[in-house]
Amino acid sequence: WSEPLIFELSRPGRVGYTMPAPMEDVAIEIPDKIKRKSPLNLPELSEPEVVKHYTRLSEMNYGVDSGIYPLGSCTMKYNPKINEEIAGHPGVAYIHPYQDERTVQGALRVMWELEQWLKEITGMDRFTLQPAAGANGEFTGVSIIRAYHLDNGEPQRDEMLVADSAHGTNPASAAMAGFKVIEIPSTEEGTMDLEALENAVGERTAGLMLTNPNTLGIFEDEILEIAKIVHKAGGLLYYDGANLNAVLGKIRPGDMGFDVVHLNLHKTFSTPHGGGGPGSGPVGVKDFLKDYLPVPLVGYDGENDRYYLDYDVPKSIGKVKELYGNFAVMVRALTYLKIMGREGLREVSEIAVLNANYLTQKLKGTRGYELPHKELRKHEVVFSTEPMKKETGVKALDVAKRLLDFGMHAPTIYFPLxxxxxxxxxxxxxxxxxxxxxxxxxxKRISEEAYSNPELVKGAPHSTAVRRVDDVLAAKKPVLSWRMYLGLREKGEIDY
Amino acid sequence: WSEPLIFELSRPGRVGYTMPAPMEDVAIEIPDKIKRKSPLNLPELSEPEVVKHYTRLSEMNYGVDSGIYPLGSCTMKYNPKINEEIAGHPGVAYIHPYQDERTVQGALRVMWELEQWLKEITGMDRFTLQPAAGANGEFTGVSIIRAYHLDNGEPQRDEMLVADSAHGTNPASAAMAGFKVIEIPSTEEGTMDLEALENAVGERTAGLMLTNPNTLGIFEDEILEIAKIVHKAGGLLYYDGANLNAVLGKIRPGDMGFDVVHLNLHKTFSTPHGGGGPGSGPVGVKDFLKDYLPVPLVGYDGENDRYYLDYDVPKSIGKVKELYGNFAVMVRALTYLKIMGREGLREVSEIAVLNANYLTQKLKGTRGYELPHKELRKHEVVFSTEPMKKETGVKALDVAKRLLDFGMHAPTIYFPLxxxxxxxxxxxxxxxxxxxxxxxxxxKRISEEAYSNPELVKGAPHSTAVRRVDDVLAAKKPVLSWRMYLGLREKGEIDY
Amino acid sequence: MGRHYLPNLAHRDEMLKEIGFTSLEDLFSDVPKGMVQKFNLPKGKSEYEVFRELNEVLGQNRTALEMPSFLGAGTYFHYVPAHVKYLIERSEFLTAYTPYQPEVSQGMLQALFEYQSMIAELVGLPIVNSSMYDWGTAMAEAALMSARVTRRKKFVIPKALSPEKKAVLRTYTAGPGMEITEVPWDERGQVDMEKLKEAADGAAGVYVEVPNFFGLIEENLREIGEIAHEAGALFVVGADPTILGVVEAPGELGADIVVGEAAYFGNPMNFGGPRAGIFAVRNDKKLIRQMPGRIIGMSRDADGRRAFVMTLQTREQHIRRAKATSNICSNEALVAVAAAIHLATLGPRGLSELGEVILKNTAYLKKRLSEVAEVPFDGVNFKDVLVRFERPYSEVHEMLLARNIHGGHYIGEHFPELGEGALFAATETTRKEWVDALIEALKEVA
Amino acid sequence: MGRHYLPNLAHRDEMLKEIGFTSLEDLFSDVPKGMVQKFNLPKGKSEYEVFRELNEVLGQNRTALEMPSFLGAGTYFHYVPAHVKYLIERSEFLTAYTPYQPEVSQGMLQALFEYQSMIAELVGLPIVNSSMYDWGTAMAEAALMSARVTRRKKFVIPKALSPEKKAVLRTYTAGPGMEITEVPWDERGQVDMEKLKEAADGAAGVYVEVPNFFGLIEENLREIGEIAHEAGALFVVGADPTILGVVEAPGELGADIVVGEAAYFGNPMNFGGPRAGIFAVRNDKKLIRQMPGRIIGMSRDADGRRAFVMTLQTREQHIRRAKATSNICSNEALVAVAAAIHLATLGPRGLSELGEVILKNTAYLKKRLSEVAEVPFDGVNFKDVLVRFERPYSEVHEMLLARNIHGGHYIGEHFPELGEGALFAATETTRKEWVDALIEALKEVA
Known part of the structure; x- marks a missing residue:
């Protein structure tokens, strides 16, 4: 089914808002040269119409409550509703970041407590909660590595090593922080090639960015050796926390030798993904890096039982986002942590790993699906449909689209590269x-279909709100706003 | 699409709850003869599964936010979300009805303020907010009438008059309160037959129950005459508030001569219907009846600025529900009233009446639909598909079902009788x-279909989650619970 | 204000014109002259202003989150899991009406069928309606139903019953002129079996509760049922459903009708409302035919697939009018759905555990209370505990309140024979530190 | 605890067995010996306990509902209509991820397209991405983008800019080694045009804001843009979008890039986060190619029907990796949707009215403040007003706080030349009685 654009539902004269009266009704004259003169083409609707429109749109969207959502590397776990209830407390929504500390002790305590949990979970010594998302955290982390080397008088350390299986954000973040990115290949086992690593490290090595388990879902079992190689070369080890759910409550990145860690509260700690955000990407560091963290940190003065914002971070990299981070997301994560506790967190990773291996073993051997690399996985598994493609022409994309017809969300596809x-x-x-x-x-059924009726799969999806969307057209003929749409329609360049 | 029963999703060992530990962990022995021994066959699920199940069920349900919902006599208006937000205040959910009055001044004030609004809107002198729904309010109202006559030494007044177009609850409520029900016919104009009324009233007349506008959506323009007839005979006039939306903010039942009024907060005052409830059915009376109202009333001591529960109602009929009524519904209604205000309420009825007449005039003359009675309607209109049925065999039920195929809710059908x-x-x-x-x-399209392809309409709906449901089978072979279902399945008596 | 809810306000004149009217007055031309009034009501306000105003008003209430409270006596502070609240606030459930069109209402119908099914398991009877207004009205309707079924007019209740419920029962039974007989309690606080036997004679129905108003678990349900049946009366049991994980299903003990309060699951206290009355009967055509309220049944659709629909509607007011089994129309569907979701979350283990925790917490409260006041009855308590004080309870109450504790509910005015009696209650939400603080305070003041 | 979120915990051993493992340890056999740890963390708790605990902790915050506050300086108390909150809490929106599968994500895609479209109308530029983290990071990314587009390294900003934003800018531009040049304000508090001309020379981009950090409406936007363009720099405007109903769209005044804070619509303050950065550019291929962030486009499905999809992804990190235009992946989609819903609710009249009411309220605040302290700059203020006190502001603050008023935001440490300067702000939510109470208090203390 389809729903018109909100602009198409607009009717002149309708209003959906109420506005309090001004304190004093005197006309304020804005200088003419800056006064708005161009028309403001916003939609005009009543509140019931707005509500119906977005209710219908929501019903055209698949979320975690709709069914299985096994997007690899995204950790689409259930988002407990209690998180939302706590985040809905007026003490979250209605506080201003510049309030006197004495009036926001609850908020600061939430942040401080969350940091204590994250420290113990990761084996790090200090955390910033400022980054808004994983990539923002990565940028924070590599900026800290950069600042550390500069501070140590090693400005030549301008190379950041990343695994070839790494998330795209790793090289992008490193590049943003001014690093040259060096890719380290994986072995046939699916883990980092140590020889290649040995060859890559040197005087210019600033660090290595790694996930463990990696994006194949495989645990880098030589992690201690990797750490040794990097550290010996003078580099630091960066942990991409996207896959922490695999080892949560069991293994600490700090114990694997990592110096900097970012976490994704919206993955591992059950806060909702919001259709792409808000997330939250706290960064933890070992003690020797804590003076580089962004400001402010949250401190606790035990003597006076007082929480405070600590701007006294001597070599701080500054700020990676305004203010203190996505506080409302932190509240949700802390709620989750308190409910789960020590054993609960361990069980999370155990069952996550069990589920991934259960699926791996059940699917393994199905015609058309290949399982490259080691069999034992952690929280996720990467199959290849290369045989299916060769034999039937059905691609991974087609398999993904066909899954939608069964009311299930597709996995991540074409990644890792x-x-x-x-x-x-x-x-x-x-x-x-x-x-x-x-x-x-x-x-399995899709495999059968691919071998018996490949067009069915290639033409999927058949039963969704819209059928396969033409993304080539979208890029070739960009229609990025209502304004552009109207222009292109008028010129007769598009007819949809 | 279909969703299994929650029992079918159950798997032994799963839990969806958390429970605080007891204060002291000592075993408490329940006497053996009363201890539970029979198995407790409740479903076993985790929280994510429960959430997915009921999310899916919700998506299989049509609400006011899904589209037009023009159920006659039900006033399915938009339910503002601010009502829900206010009703979600902890000062609503977490207060106990037996708390010391000093600790629930806010709640009592809400009730008192609501009463003041309702008094002015209806022209009544005192209200009870206790009734849980319209029918509960009707029972309250007729019980007051009964108490009044008994108190006046007229126990012979045991007849309650109701219009033949009245809601079924009217006669049912009157019967519950011990009255004999006398039906008064309508004229061809669609209003009460005054001659019949004159003939019906007498010494045994306790009162007349009436809606105005009536269930045809027609204003009883001789209402003052009707009131005179009933009052002269010694009876009282009862106003069924189901249709108040037609005259809200313009005309007061009290000014029409009514002595007792019930309102439906879930209709006129925008509180959600909840799939059938909770509602709220306050009852207002003229001064001479206020001593019969249920206890407690809410009083206000202006001198001490103190609200209180008033149990001092000398001739009270007692209680029609435990405690004070559906408080959380009252909060919503008061929110609505404060936002709408004087002009807003008047505009509600004006636009409601405009919309009904607009629809009437636009549909009028369409083949197969007849518009009996007067043309000018208030908030609703009753068409008859009698011509269509005669000419094509397509019944009102079929028309209703076919509307569902267009993603619209059906009107009320086969009522008024x-x-x-x-x-x-x-x-x-x-x-x-x-x-x-x-x-x-x-x-109009359905009319065309009925005359060109009646089977299409008779077979409707075609595009809903389920197709036409067999209600005859449901009554003939009652399956009213999972327990019954299992038994009947086992005996082979059902196969669905 | 309120124009933001009225899309067509902007098109009023065009629409009028389009259908041949010249003004709004034309639409009200059938109203007698002078009847249209100017109302003396406040002006409308913006949403923000009303939000602030009502937040302030409601903020004056001192909630159970701010203040330890030992109030029970029919309303209890149970915890409602967050997902229950979220789910029933989804507008497809929240804003729908009675599922008159089953094809677009399968969600609500199935949820209510599940409610009926889970309550059936709890109470041990297979036929459950999809809710009454509350426990009290459900009990009153059970009395009326007993009279219809037996064609008798006497209804027997325990003296140890909530005054709220007694009042509702009296109002409901006034019309048909039923007679209510109260059976006193014995020295253990249980229904006096000898007196009950006398009272049951000629009764339409015999009603008892578990636990009773003093919080005691009524032990002789089975025997009471036998007495009722011997007298030709229906055996009606009122059960707090949160006890039914640890106490036998009344249906297994002979109950013909079970009533109770469904809102104890999945719903907050809400100052006493909304609630949802449980109403269940034996699978007996005679009983079913006389049952009040809406019932959801399973059936098939035109393609033979399972589907749900309202059924047995010929009992109801919209069909039977004056001859209906009840006048009930709007019920408490959403409250029932909330209860169902909570029950599905608890499952069998959760329900037993809930019962156990409440038993233990009540026992602890009772033990500690007995240190400082008279706890007249032995036996096992569930939630409520009756306590008797030497000094006027109002004084005790004031002193507790001054210490920021909300004590129990005074019942002396309804049960003068108990003296300064009050009910103190615990549930799974009660904290040990509150009880300890209560006892400390009572030691000082009582 | 937490087992209620783990359906398979009950089947662990069966499932292990079924796939040929004997124990959980088998699943972790690739982990080096000794690496698995026992964690020193608290035990899990029940939902009720955590609910109580966090309610108490958060209850320690004194909210803007409890205490009049005049804080602004980049974070403002706007009212969020209830339906906005309800809609974004629907789990289909709330719990989805980035719409990688457009066929089952049309709802989020269309909502984001509508967000882009409405922002495009506000700012007067047709290309808008579907959000950055916040205004500050959007501005910093605009600086980086300016450098990429112009291959220059200097970015010009006003001295009168939020210290938060300056700090973000410095961190973001450290890697590529950009140079940040600050342009002072003139005697009217506006950007000094002469100094700006000098600074623009050789710049990649010139950035100004409306209103500026002191709350003043920057009047010379068009001229500043001309200066920037003459210097071969991009003209980057930061706009508080709530002003754009009354102030001209920056795109109409020559802006190449517009950034701003979308969370001012539809989102509460949340102690400063989450937010959502606006990022819009001219319809110019060179600019679009260098633009950061996710963009939603309209296209067709296989049946030729309109459909929405993520587009122009070759700029993004998951495709371009180290050569991407930004590292951004998770953005602030839900915040943007909330903003869109609020904007759709306001419409053109609501946006103008919002701007007017804020202008009027700010003017009243400014007028009253000038009675008791120095208000250095004339001109029209929007939300913030700079005030200078004679005595140390910390003393004023303490005395206001003691009167239950949260005063303004002290900026003296970042702008020592202003002395004891503080920003006091008003929005549509500020009440006259607060302002009056503030002035009364200041009369006593300032």
Whole structure:
């Protein structure tokens, strides 16, 4: 079904708002040269119409509550509703970041407590909660590494090593912070090639960015050796926390030798993804790096039982975002942590890993799906549909689209780049066995369809709100706003 | 699409709850003869599964935010979200009805203020907010009438008059309160037959229950005459507030001569219907009846600026519900009233009446639909599909089902009973002109279909989650719970 | 104000013109002259202003989150999991009406069928309606139903029953002129079995509760049922459903009708409303035919697939009018759905655990209270505990309130034979530190 | 605890067995010995306990609902209509991720397209991305983009700019080694045009804001743009979008890039986060190619029907990796949707009215403040007003706080030349009685 654009629902004269009266009704004259004269083409609707429109749009969207959502590397776990209830407390929404500290002790305590949890979970010594998302955290982390080397009189350390299986944000963040990016290949086992690493490190090495388990879902079992190589060369080890859900409550990045860690509260700690954000990407560091963290940090003065914002960070890299970070997201994460506790967190990773391996073993051997690299996975697994593509012409993309017809969300596809026709599946710990079984069944059925009726799969999806969307056209003929749309329609350049 | 029953999703061992630990962990022995021994066959699910199940069920349900919902006599207006936000205040949810009055001044003030609004809107002198719904209010009202006559030494007044177009609750409530019900017919104009009324009143007349406008949406223009007849005979006049939306802010039942009024906060005052409840059915009375109201009333001691529960109602009929009524519903209604204010309420009825007449005039003359009675309507209109039925075999029920295929909710059908094949349409003031036009268009298209392809309409709906449901089977072979279902399945008596 | 809810306000004149009217007055031309009034009401306000105003008003209430409270006596502070609240606020549930069009209302219908099914498991009877207004009105309707079924007019209740429920019962039974007989309690606080036997004679129905108004678990349900049945009366049990994980299902003990309060699951206290009355009966055509309220049944659709629909509607007011089994129309559907979601979340283990925790917490409260006041009855308590004080309870109450503790509910005016009696209650939400603080305070003041 | 989120915890052993493992340890056999740790963390708690605990902690915050506050300086108390909150809490929006599968994500895609479209109308530029983290990072990315487009390294900003934004800019531009030049304000508090001319020479971009950090409406936007363009620099405007109903769209005044804070619509203050940065550019291929962030475009589906999809992704990190225009991946989609819903609710009249009411309220605040302290700059203020006190502002602040008023935001440490300067702000939510109370208090203390 389709829903008109809100501009198309607009009717002159309708209003959806109420406005309090001004304190004093005197006309204020804005200088003519800056006064608005261009028309303001916003839609005009009543509140019931706005509500109906966005209610219908919401119903055209698949969320975690709609069914299995096994996007690899995204950790689409269930988002507990209690998180939302706590985040809805007026003590979250209605506080201003510049309030006197004495009037926001609750907020500062939430931040301080959250930091204590994250420190113990990661084995790091200090955290900033400022980054708004994982990539913002990565930028923070590599900026700290940069500042550290500069401070140590080693400005030549301008190379950041990243695995070839790394998330795209890793090289992008390193580049933003001014690093040259060096890619380290993976072995056939799916782990980092140590020899290549040995060859790559040197005087210019600033650090290595790594996820563990990596994006194949494989644990880098030589992590201690990797750490040794990098550290010996004078580099620092950066942990991309996107995959922390695999080892949560069991293994600490700090114990693996990492010096800097970013986490994704919206992945590992159950805060909702919001259709792409807001996230929150706290960064933790070992003690020797804590003076480089962004300001402010949150301190606690035990003597006076007082929480405070600490701007006294001597070599701070500054700020990576205004103010203190996505506070409302932090509240949700802390809620989750307190409910889960020590054992709960460990069980999360155990069941997440169990679910991924269960799915791996059940799907393995199905015609058309190949399982490259090691069999034992952690929280996710990457299959390749390369054989299917060769034999039937059905691509990973087609498989993904066909899954939508079964009312299931597709896995991440074509990532990591080192696996051709990749299906990257991360079930998370909150799906049931029946959902896993149904997912495997669907993938098996799609395999059968690919070999018997490939056009059915290539033409998928068939039963969704819209059918396959033409993204080539979208890029070739960009229509990026209502304003552009009207222009192009008028010129007769588009007819949709 | 279909969703399994929650029992079918159950898997042994799963839990969806958390429970605080007891204060002291000592075993408490319940006497053996009363201890539970029978198995407790409740479903076992995790929280994510419960959430997914009920999210999916919600998506299989049509609400006011889904589109036009013109159920006649139900006033399915938009339910403002601010009502919900205010009702979600902890000062609503977390207060106990037996708290010391000094600790619930806010709650009592809400009730008191609401009463003041309702008094002015209806022209009544005192209100009870206790009734949980319209019918509960009717029972309250007729019980007051009964108490009044008994108190006046007229126990012989045991007849309650009701219009033949009245809601079924009117006669049912009167019967529950011990009255004999006498039906008064309507004229061809669609209003009460005054001659019949004259003939019906007498010494046994306790009162007359009336809606105005009536369920045909027609204003009883001889209401003052009706009141005179009833009052002269010694009876009282009862106003069924189901249709108040038609005259809200313009005309007061009290000015029409009514002695007792019930309102439906969930209709006129925008509180949500909840799939059938909770509602709230306050009852207002003229001064001479206030000593019969249920206890407690809410009083205000202006001198000490103190609200209180008043149990000092000398001839009270007692209680019609535990405690004080559906408080959380009252909060919503008061929110609405404060936002609308004097002019807003008047505009509500004006636009509601405009919308109903707009639809009437646009649909009028369409083949197959007849408009019996007067043309000028108030908030709703009743068409008859009798001609269509005669000419094509398509019944009002079929028309209703076919509307569902267009993504629109059906009107009330087969009511009032005095119109054959009735379609009772109440658009309310919160639908847009485009929605009205689309509704008329759909009804016209259905007319065309009925005359060209009647089987299409008779087989409707075609595009809903389920197709037409067999209610005869449901009554013939009652399956009223999972427990019954299992038994019948086992015996092979059902196969669905 | 309020124009933001009225899309067509901007098109009033065009629309009028389009249908041949010249002014709004034309639409009200059938109203007698002079009847249209100017109302003496406040002006409308912006949403922000009303938000601030009502936040301030409601903020004057001192909630159970701010102040330890030991109030019970029919309303209890249970915890409602957040997902229950979220789900029932989804507007597809919240804003729908009675599912008159089952094809677009399967969600609500199925949820209510699930409610009926879970309550059926709890109470041990297979036929449950989809809700009454509350426990009290459900009990009153059970009395009326007993009279219809047996064609008798006497309804027997325990003296140890909530005054709220007694008042509702009296109002409901006034019309048909039923007679209410109260059976006193014995020295253990339980229904006096000898007196009950006398009272049951000629009764339409015999009603008892578990636990009773003093919080005691009524032990002789089965025997009471036998007495009722011997007398030709229906056996009506009122059950707090949160006890039914640890106490036998009344249906298994002979109940013909079970009533109770569904809102104890999934719903907050809300100053006493909304609630939702449980109403369940044996699978007996005679009973079903006389049952009040809406019932959801399973059926098939035109394609033979399972579907849900309102059923047995010929009992109801919109069909039977004056001859209906009840006048109820709007019920408490959403409250029932909330209860169902909470029950599905608890499951069998959760329900037992809830019962156990409440039993233990009540026992602790009772033990500690007995240190400082008279706790007249032994036996096992659930939630409520009756306590008797030597000094006027109002004085105790004032002194507790001054210490920021909300004490129990005074029942002396309804049960003068108990002296300065008050009910103190615990649930799973009660904290040990509150009880300890209460006892400390009572030691000082009582 | 937490087992209620883990359906398969109950089936752990069966599932292990079914796939040929004997124990959980098998699943972690690739982890080096000794690396698995016991964590020193608290035990899990029940939802009720955590609910109580965090309610108490958060209840320690004194909110803007409890205490009149005149804080602004980049974060403002705007009212968020209830329906906005309800709609973004619907889990289909709330819990979805980046719409990688457009066929099941049309709702979020269309909502974001509508966000882009409405922002485009406000700022007067047709190309808008679907959000950055906040205004500050959007501005910093605009600086980086200016450098990429012009291959220059200097970015010109006003001295009268939020210290928060300056700090973000410095951190973001450190890697590529950009140079930041500050242009002072003139005696009217506006950007000094002469100094600006000098600074623009050789600049990649020239940045100004409306209103500026002192709350003054910057009047010379068009001229500043001309200066920038003459110097071969991009003209970057930072706009508080709530002003754009009354102030001309920056795109109409020559802006190449417009940044700003979308969270001022539809989102509460949340102690400063989440926010959502506006990022808009001219329809110029060279600019679009260098633009950061995710963009939603309209296209067709296989049946030729209109459909929405993420587009121009070759700029982004998941494709371009180290050569991407930005590292941004998760953005602030839900914040943007909330803003869009609020904007759709306001419409053109609401946006103008909002601007007018804020102008009027700010004017009243300014007028009253000038009675008790020095208000250095004339001109029209929007939200913020700079005030200078004779005594140390910390003393004024303490005395206001003691009177339950939260005064303004002290900026003396960042702008020592202003002396004891503080920003006091008003919005549409500020009440006259607060201002009057503030002035009364200041009369006593300042």
């Amino acid at each position: 080192i696996v051709h026709e990749a299906l990257m599946i991360e079930p998370t710990e909150t799906v049931s066995r029946e959902e896993l079984d149904a997912y495997v069944e669907a993938l | 005095i119109v054959h094949e009735a379609l009772m349409i109440e658009p309310t003031e919160t639908v847009s002109r485009e929605e009205l036009d689309a509704y008329v268009e759909a009804l």
